[in-house]
Amino acid sequence: MARPPLTDAELIERYGPHLNQAPPGGWNAGIEVDRVVDTHCCFCGQQCGIKLKVHDNEVVGFEPWYDFPFNEGKLCPKGVKRYLQGSHPDRVLYPMERDETAPGGFRRVSWDHALDRVVSEIRRIQDEYGPNSFAMLSGVSLTNEKSYLIGKFARLALHTANLDYNGRYCMVSAGAGNKKALGIDRASNPWSDIPLADVVWTAGTNIAETFPITTSYIWKARDRGARLIVQDPRVVPHARTADLFLPVRPGTDSALFGAVLHELIRHDWLDHDFIDAHTNDFDQAAAAVADMTPAWAADVTGVPRARIEQAAEWWGTSATGMLLHARGIEQQSKGVDNVLGAINLGLATGKFGKPGCGVTTITGQGNGQGGREHGHKCDQLPGNRDITNPEHRAHVASVWGCDVDEIPGKGIPALEIIEAIHAGEIKGLLSICFNPLVSSPDSNFTREALDRLEFYSVIDFFVSESGHHADIILPGSLHEEDEGTSTSGEGRIIKINAAVEPPGEARLDWQILVDLADRLGSGHYFPYTDTHQIFEELRLASAGGTADYRGATWERIEAEYGLFWPIPEEGHPGTPRLYEGGRFYHPDGRAKFHAVPYRLPGEVVDDDYPVWLTTGRVVSQYLSGTQTRRIAALVAQYPEPLCEMHPQLAERIGVADGDLVTVTSRRGTITLPAHVVATIRPDTVFIPYHWPGDKAANQLTQRVVDPISKMPEFKVSAVRVERAGGRVATTDVRDFDLQGGAT
Ligand SMILES: Nc1nc2c(c(=O)[nH]1)N[C@H]1C(S)=C(S)[C@@H](COP(=O)(O)OP(=O)(O)OC[C@H]3O[C@@H](n4cnc5c(=O)[nH]c(N)nc54)[C@H](O)[C@@H]3O)O[C@H]1N2
Ligand SMILES: Nc1nc2c(c(=O)[nH]1)N[C@H]1C(S)=C(S)[C@@H](COP(=O)(O)OP(=O)(O)OC[C@H]3O[C@@H](n4cnc5c(=O)[nH]c(N)nc54)[C@H](O)[C@@H]3O)O[C@H]1N2
Numbered sequence: 001m002a003r004p005p006l007t008d009a010e011l012i013e014r015y016g017p018h019l020n021q022a023p024p025g026g027w028n029a030g031i032e033v034d035r036v037v038d039t040h041c042c043f044c045g046q047q048c049g050i051k052l053k054v055h056d057n058e059v060v061g062f063e064p065w066y067d068f069p070f071n072e073g074k075l076c077p078k079g080v081k082r083y084l085q086g087s088h089p090d091r092v093l094y095p096m097e098r099d100e101t102a103p104g105g106f107r108r109v110s111w112d113h114a115l116d117r118v119v120s121e122i123r124r125i126q127d128e129y130g131p132n133s134f135a136m137l138s139g140v141s142l143t144n145e146k147s148y149l150i151g152k153f154a155r156l157a158l159h160t161a162n163l164d165y166n167g168r169y170c171m172v173s174a175g176a177g178n179k180k181a182l183g184i185d186r187a188s189n190p191w192s193d194i195p196l197a198d199v200v201w202t203a204g205t206n207i208a209e210t211f212p213i214t215t216s217y218i219w220k221a222r223d224r225g226a227r228l229i230v231q232d233p234r235v236v237p238h239a240r241t242a243d244l245f246l247p248v249r250p251g252t253d254s255a256l257f258g259a260v261l262h263e264l265i266r267h268d269w270l271d272h273d274f275i276d277a278h279t280n281d282f283d284q285a286a287a288a289v290a291d292m293t294p295a296w297a298a299d300v301t302g303v304p305r306a307r308i309e310q311a312a313e314w315w316g317t318s319a320t321g322m323l324l325h326a327r328g329i330e331q332q333s334k335g336v337d338n339v340l341g342a343i344n345l346g347l348a349t350g351k352f353g354k355p356g357c358g359v360t361t362i363t364g365q366g367n368g369q370g371g372r373e374h375g376h377k378c379d380q381l382p383g384n385r386d387i388t389n390p391e392h393r394a395h396v397a398s399v400w401g402c403d404v405d406e407i408p409g410k411g412i413p414a415l416e417i418i419e420a421i422h423a424g425e426i427k428g429l430l431s432i433c434f435n436p437l438v439s440s441p442d443s444n445f446t447r448e449a450l451d452r453l454e455f456y457s458v459i460d461f462f463v464s465e466s467g468h469h470a471d472i473i474l475p476g477s478l479h480e481e482d483e484g485t486s487t488s489g490e491g492r493i494i495k496i497n498a499a500v501e502p503p504g505e506a507r508l509d510w511q512i513l514v515d516l517a518d519r520l521g522s523g524h525y526f527p528y529t530d531t532h533q534i535f536e537e538l539r540l541a542s543a544g545g546t547a548d549y550r551g552a553t554w555e556r557i558e559a560e561y562g563l564f565w566p567i568p569e570e571g572h573p574g575t576p577r578l579y580e581g582g583r584f585y586h587p588d589g590r591a592k593f594h595a596v597p598y599r600l601p602g603e604v605v606d607d608d609y610p611v612w613l614t615t616g617r618v619v620s621q622y623l624s625g626t627q628t629r630r631i632a633a634l635v636a637q638y639p640e641p642l643c644e645m646h647p648q649l650a651e652r653i654g655v656a657d658g659d660l661v662t663v664t665s666r667r668g669t670i671t672l673p674a675h676v677v678a679t680i681r682p683d684t685v686f687i688p689y690h691w692p693g694d695k696a697a698n699q700l701t702q703r704v705v706d707p708i709s710k711m712p713e714f715k716v717s718a719v720r721v722e723r724a725g726g727r728v729a730t731t732d733v734r735d736f737d738l739q740g741g742a743t
């Protein structure tokens with residue numbers, strides 16, 4: 001049931017007199033506001049509730065939405081500035097066609113011309129090279145309705161198997177690990193469980209910068225006396241107050257998790273009843289770690305042995321505990337192994353399905369959860385179904401009203417699509433909500449690939465760096481211009497509400513796709529006149545799948561501040577905490593341990609490339625930066641990429657903070673200012689990846705992928721770091737004393 005809004009007195013009691021107070025004169029002082037729309041942030045997977053203030057079809061500001069239970073009014077720097085995108089002068093207002101003679105390389109064309117050109121190129125390429133020679137790449141900043149529509153569009157209008165999405169670079173290692181071990185792919189817990197944990201262990205996540213609202217849940221746990229363990233090559237902000245910091249060498253997390261399991265077994269800090277009643281294959285996991293002693297792991301990971309032992313003791317002897325992981329352990333060629341290694345620790349100690357107990361990924365993109373459930377992936381159909389499973393295909397074909405054989409088979413994942421373009425096997429591409437030139441590994445290779453396309457069309461509201469390589473740009477819609485649902489990192493389905501209409505000739509993303517489907521001769525499969533109809537069909541298509549939305553209605557989602565799937569029938573309360581009573585989602589109801597032997601990353605340091613490079617994020621920029629690099633206040637906070645390095649490394653190469661350094665890998669080179677900090681391992685540098693062109697960190701990264709998830713190894717490369725233009729060579733820093741360094 002909807003909760004009544006908080007009174008001013010309650011607000012002050014809950015948040016204190018100085019927090020989130022309206023400015024003198026009230027929130028609306030100085031701006032005219034026609035209406036205020038309850039919706040959610042367009043950026044990360046936390047999906048904070050926010051109220052957008054609208055005047056004359058423009059979002060002019062925001063108010064905190066205190067009632068929304070996840071963030072209770074709190075927002076991060078990106079959330080409070082997101083409204084500045086809508087009326088940005090760079091907004092694409094009409095369709096554009098490549099024309100080298102026109103200013104900016106594009107000329108304005110009519111919608112009819114643009115759509116007809118796209119359709120005729122799709123036909124030409126598919127007639128000449130076959131249906132799979134035209135690929136589609138998509139993204140999960142899009143709603144569930146759009147994700148679902150895109151899956152159906154690629155299969156029934158484009159007739160291509162080759163659809164994949166940017167979650168391939170984000171959530172897939174967690175997804176694959178979750179499915180293998182637990183039989184379902186969703187956060188194990190609602191975030192309200194975090195404060196109930198006696199140990200909070202974060203592995204490979206910089207939550208204070210990337211999931212700022214989660215920080216407040218961790219503080220609540222700490223206020224109760226919980227211990228905080230942080231596993232990261234950098235002393236990220238929330239690690240500054242950690243009880244135990246594990247300064248892991250990039251790419252070695254599975255060795256650390258293995259040694260912790262080894263210790264849990266050696267001391268018998270195990271929940272035998274849980275293991276016997278609710279799991280399979282413990283013996284295999286145990287055998288794989290038999291030789292993974294803390295001393296061995298200290299050598300491999302660079303984490304002092306005593307800290308590994310301490311982590312095992314705290315995890316093994318506490319009644320409750322949650323392990324939260326993100327891209328630090330997942331974006332590796334061992335991403336799935338790392339996730340399985342983390343889950344093994346939860347299963348061994350019975351930390352699943354109880355209040356304050358869980359091992360969970362933190363979802364990245366806005367709809368990184370819902371977008372990985374409804375048929376957006378190259379091997380997937382709605383409801384997180386398998387496109388190669390005959391029963392799953394038959395169910396979806398019955399909802400779509402098509403012949404089973406009309407649904408193409410399994411396609412290739414995102415990076416392989418780019419490689420197939422480079423190899424000349426894929427000739428045409430339609431992309432929506434994906435900027436591969438900035439976000440794919442090895443950007444020089446990606447650029448070559450995009451230039452080899454015979455035809456490329458992009459649906460976006462800004463011209464991204466990838467968009468500059470397009471033949472046709474179709475102006476799509478911004479988050480606040482369309483309605484639908486999104487599923488937050490907790491597994492909570494929430495309602496996005498439209499605040500304004502697309503400006504100029506821009507159109508709603510879903511309408512562009514429906515229009516294209518119509519022109520491609522498949523209009524009968526796409527009879528929608530609004531997004532609610534798409535959601536109603538999604539419910540049926542997901543019914544009976546693991547990601548079951550059958551019982552979710554827009555009305556209940558709004559009235560109850562979201563619903564947690566699985567929600568198999570109407571009236572069902574939803575499932576905030578998975579695995580209650582030790583019931584997992586494999587057919588026998590048991591979870592599965594996995595043997596995780598240690599193996600090396602795809603590339604290791606050597607004499608020529610002696611420093612580890614890892615990449616990631618800063619608080620004020622978002623993903624490929626197309627949106628946040630256009631918002632002045634966010635740019636001011638972190639205007640250009642910096643190369644974070646330890647004073648010991650800086651001294652060895654003769655640079656001071658702010659000096660230019662050149663970082664070179666086997667793929668490329670980048671020159672940028674050094675940011676000398678004592679909070680990073682001396683053998684590692686960190687570069688955020690939000691910038692294009694010669695500022696792109698992905699010039700350095702490699703195309704090695706995890707064998708199961710096909711996730712690229714964004715977190716581990718070998719590089720050389722030199723003073724820019726200088727003669728000082730980098731020396732080997734692998735033997736640096738960590739005790740005097742990052743710890
Ligand atoms: N401000 C901001 N917030 C965001 C985003 C954004 O772009 N900007 N993007 C959203 C999305 S899509 C995502 S996926 C999430 C990502 O959220 P996070 O995963 O938290 O962010 P990253 O910065 O990619 O990486 C996290 C940490 O991994 C560490 N790390 C690097 N290599 C290793 C390793 O080998 N082992 C371990 N244990 N740690 C390692 C890095 O030092 C870094 O602190 O953030 C979401 N939130
Ligand atoms: N080196 C390195 N590389 C990485 C990572 C890393 O940690 N290190 N992280 C990876 C991760 S986790 C991720 S998630 C990817 C993200 O990589 P991308 O998905 O390529 O990044 P975005 O910036 O989200 O690009 C999306 C594009 O879609 C547009 N867009 C956003 N919302 C909408 C919408 O509603 N409709 C339409 N039509 N367009 C929209 C934006 O304007 C932008 O141009 O990057 C990956 N790349």
Ligand code: SF4
Nearest residue numbers: 041044047048076079
């Ligand atoms: S934490 Fe994520 S969802 Fe919340 S305001 Fe920040 S970017 Fe938006």
Ligand SMILES: [Mo]
Nearest residue numbers: 169170364365
């Ligand atoms: Mo992501």
